[in-house]
Amino acid sequence: MFVEEVVRRQAGVISRAQARTGGMSDDQVDRRIADRHWRLVHRGVFLVRDRDFGAEARIRAAALVEITVPRTSGMRRGRGVRVRRRDLPAVDRVAMRGLALTDVPLTVLEAAVALGGVDRA
Template sequence: MLNDHLRRHDGVLTLSQARLMGMSRSAVHRRVRSGLWRQCARGVYFVDDRPFSDAARIRVGVWSCGETAVASGLTAAWWHSLTRFAPNVVEVTMPRNGSGRAPRGVRLRRRNLASEDIVECKGLRVTSRPLTVLEAAVRTRDGAKIMDRALQADVALRDLWRAQLRNNGRYGSPSARVLLQAASDGARSTAERLLLRLLREAGITGWQANYPVGRYRVDVGFKGPKVAIEVDGLAFHIGSDEFHQDRVRQNHITLLGWQVLRFTWLDLTEYPDRVIALIKSAISM
């Protein structure tokens, strides 16, 4: 039992877990004194016959805060494989009435979470994927990418909105709402507004929003150089019918002598300088 637990939990166990497997407190202490086990925090141990991995460090950080603690923020994002690198500081959320202090290397936040926002993943209590996406997306420069990848994979937009509404008022809630609005049905209009703001800030003139080209309208049109700009919202999904109609539309505009530039929400938020440079190059030809 013990070896199986250690294999599945990165070599980390708590005193209560050891007791459930039939070990006495004195047996645990003997292993610590002999150097076989390392005490990492009060009641949390690491069996020192393997590398102390990032996963082990995170387990220790969460379990050291008690049975009601959950990994959250960027820590939960890494645990859910939403990000590539484990954060240096372990982020933990526990109920407001929970007892205990954050040990070194742990950032502790006290907030009551709904049961829907807590899951067990690989033997560790963590925030659910929807709440994790919302919290991680506002904590890093690549936040829009985190939300985009999650939406393109297995997280439903409605579940993100539900998690947002259950946790209104938390740190980063307003910023998460902006991303959610960009991912909703109004994504195109949100992306369009962002594009127009970038054009104004760059001092680019001579364009018109919602410009008519043939029997269609493009998001932004430059009449003189005949440059049309189209934007897609966050997590842009398109079915086969929509894909076909979109290509018919773009081909029609191109045959009228217009150059079409297409940008995504991620282009506008993550690479605005590149977007502006391409537009300037196109309208100067």
């Protein structure tokens, strides 16, 4: 039941770690991949076959790989998850379906920097 609830809540996306927490073995996860019930979208992150990899699923999958938390957060790095610690002003944050996200201007700027299109100032 846990795995199905996670998949429903996360737009069809689930991580291997979440599946393990839900009681699945690595063999069971690997079987779902081999049978094409799940497909790999990021290292250790999967999309259920009957779900579209739309905007919400993409964002949720990315959040299972890299997250930004306030500097004072006690959150620890999970396996396969990159944790960035920084404080963001309210103008740079938005919420979408229960997810806290960076707003479009900051996201575009950071993507441009990451892709080498902008020098870091």
